[in-house]
Amino acid sequence: MSRALNKFSAQTVKAADAGKYSDGGGLWIFKNDVGGGKWVLRVHVHGRRREMGLGAYPRVSLKEARLEADKWRRVSQQGTDPIKQRQTAQRNAERNMHLLRDIAIDAFESRKAELKGDGIAGRWFSPLELHVLPKLGKVPVSEIDQRDIRDTLAPIWHEKASTAQKAMDRLRICIRHAAALGLDVDIQAVDKAKALLGKQRHKVQNIPALHWKDVPAFYQSLSEGTVTELALRLLILTAVRSSPLRFLHLDQIEGDVWTIPAEAMKGRKDATSDFKVPLSSEALAVIEQARPFARDGLLFAGVRRGVISDATMSKYMDRRGIAARPHGFRSSFRDWTAEATNTPREVAETCLGHVSGGSVELAYRRTDFLEQRRSLMDRWGRKLTTPDKEKVIAISR
Known part of the structure; x- marks a missing residue:
């Protein structure tokens, strides 16, 4: 690996003909005939050379390529293969991209045996379907926090207290289900949202009934x-x-x-x-x-x-x-x-x-x-x- 760093300027890279050029510190650019190219970082880990792609040029600029190269150099200097670490990080990111709607459906399916008539009537799922998923259904479950939940349920928290409580209970089950799947979620997000929403003003009214004498x-x-x-x-x-x-x-x-x-x-x-x-x-x-x-x-x-x-x-x-x-x-x-x-x-x-x-x-x-x-x-x-x-x-x- 060359010890000299930052040999290029942005203009030098742009004007370079097709070929392979070193910016120093293991950062290379492979230029093609049409002016594009790709950035590659060469490092040695455990006695073998590893070539790690850092993105296409000019979409990834020289400055951005140097920042990425610096990050992964430090990883390799610690004795860790940067390519494997990046792959692990990508897998974790993909795992945590599960959308709330997908998690909710999976949670519902796993609980059907506990529900009357396998939940066909929809009473378990409907509070989510009507009041939560329209706003949060397309959000990765790992990104949902107490503020998201508070803002979603605030419009019905007092006016439809019972429905809001059911929606919150179902959402709590969904987040726990996501945690059981190994996703990185805030297991206490629902309880925090409840604290932010405060006590409900709605008073429960009993179903009107005739006096037994009538x-x-x-x-x-x-x-x-x-x-x-x-x-x-x-x-x-x-x-x-x-x-x-x-x-x-x-x-x-x-x-x-x-x-x-x-x-x-x-x-x-x-x-x-x-x-x-x-x-x-x-x-x-x-x-x-x-x-x-x-x-x-x-x-x-x-x-x-x-x-x-x-x-x-x-x-x-x-x-x-x-x-x-x-x-x-x-x-x-x-x-x-x-x-x-x-x-x-x-x-x-x-x-x-x-x-x-x-x-x-x-x-x-x-x-x-x-x-x-x-x-x-x-x-x-x-x-x-x-x-x-x-x-x-x-x-x-």
Whole structure:
């Protein structure tokens, strides 16, 4: 290696004919016939000569080539092969160029088994799809910091508090997923963003519900026998959620028991834990009335295809001038068990499909209280169908 450095000037390089020229210190330029060329650094590492390309001329200027040559000379002087070190750095850079959208999709795919119905409904992914990925989806995950997250979620942080929190939770999972893949990410970026955003002002509002004393009058007013009214009646009688009821398939009913598949039950991760719903005599009567409307085995079929939508029952109640929502009947039922019966808490919670108790308690509790629930649901059915002679509640149609 020549000890003399910086032999060229920019004009000298430009005017040079085709050939190989040394700038000193191992930096060479190989000129071609059309005035272009390439920069090459020659160094000796572990007793062998290495030639390292530093870029094309004139895209890489003489000044830039000298800076690069100086950097890689120092690497070689430390006994490290500069070519191998640069290749390693390039691989790391490529690894860290994974975009957030790609990471989010991969994280979603790896968690499908934990989600109800493999997450087909999109509820896990939609907070990201709607509120995060439009702004950060094309950003390399390794470049995302707390300020990016804060600026992305700030517009909905107070106005749509629950949605913003879900988006933040999903984003936290994505960043941890990226870390598990070996990417260089700030694992605490989401928590830092939450600190920057501050406490949410939004107040959680409970779903409006009819008082349990008003439910029998409403139930008895559902007398026209339409699919929507029959669905509402069975919803009230069983205290289940809307989704498993709307997708009720006739082969799920055996005798006076309706078995809801585990994947259709919210919050139940154990794929073998189906939920048995005891059907009162009134519930069985409603099912028989609904059978003529069934299509493809689905009891509450939609007008054209599929099943009735989640909004169908809510719109019906709107037309009736009732502020309460269908989901609120679960609350009405639970209040009735607490105020008008001596039902043990475990039995009442199991009626709603809730899993109550600590992990140790649940490990030893093997009963689903089916017989106790059967008696309670029969009593609820009688309550709903017995006219209240002392109080008449006007509910507009």
